[in-house]
Amino acid sequence: MNIRPRRSVLYMPGSNERALNKAKSIPADTLIFDLEDAVAPDAKPKARDMVCTAVKEGGYGAREVVIRVNSLDTAWGTDDLLAACEAQPDAILVPKVSNAGDITSTGKILKSRHVPQTTRLWAMMETPMSMINAREIAATGHDKENRLECLVLGTNDLLKESRARANANRMAVVPWLTMTIVAARAYGLDVLDGVYNDFRDEQGLREECEQGRTLGMDGKTLIHPSQVAPTNEVFSPNPEEVAWARKIIDVFSQPENEKVGVITVDGRMVERLHLVMAERTVAIADAIAQFEARN
DSSP: OOOOOOSEEEEEETTOHHHHHHGGGSOOSEEEEESSTTSOGGGHHHHHHHHHHHHHHOOOTTOEEEEEOOOTTSTTHHHHHHHHHHHOOSEEEESSOOSHHHHHHHHHHHHHTTOOTTSEEEEEEOSHHHHHTHHHHHHGGGSGGGOEEEEEEOHHHHHHHHTOOOOTTOTTTHHHHHHHHHHHHHTTOEEEEOOOSOTTOHHHHHHHHHHHHHHTOSEEEESSGGGHHHHHHHHSOOHHHHHHHHHHHHHHHSGGGTTOSEEEETTEEEEHHHHHHHHHHHHHHHHHHHHHHTO
């Protein structure tokens, strides 16, 4: 089972050279070097150069490195994408994805530039149209040429576009989250929750992380390094979960249970679907341990 932890996914402003260097020591699973929202228009060309240089030089350990480019319909989008193709990060995050064509056309550009398949595409789901077309967007992931690997919720933009109210329980947001999760899972993609804006409110962040994990998110996008540790904690399987998962795997591995569909473990009925869930729990726990050992 090939799994990469994406518990904490930290946006870093591409125009801040100090932040790009500091990112080398932040224990986030993934770093998104942002050329879009976090960069003022007059700073975008310089930010592009700094980000691509940083990606080429490396030094980020086992952390996944992603570049968020500007939309292709902006003055900076084409140059951003071509520069990102040359830098070859782990992934390129496409903003404002509204339909499947946004992914297929970007995939074709990467292919035309002979970018290795190791550079994947991520899609920002941040418009009403992206919600309407979530299934079609996710379905592009079935074609390897499109490289789509992950959907990222842009909850702030969705709130703005929908005119919904932002409140503590995210009543307006949950339907968008679940729509995107179901679409992602149907086509084997990862999915990441939107940001929590008050980086000084750790308790609020934890509650939102717990909600996201309960819904099925793989992790959460973040805006501040202080949010990394609590997010990693919530999205990591705890020792009890891992121990229970290992016990299920162990019991099913016994010869007498090789072809059995249902077994009893510590007085609880366990089906083979629970075995699949247990195998993923152990795989993500092992992947986290390997990741942390390399950083």
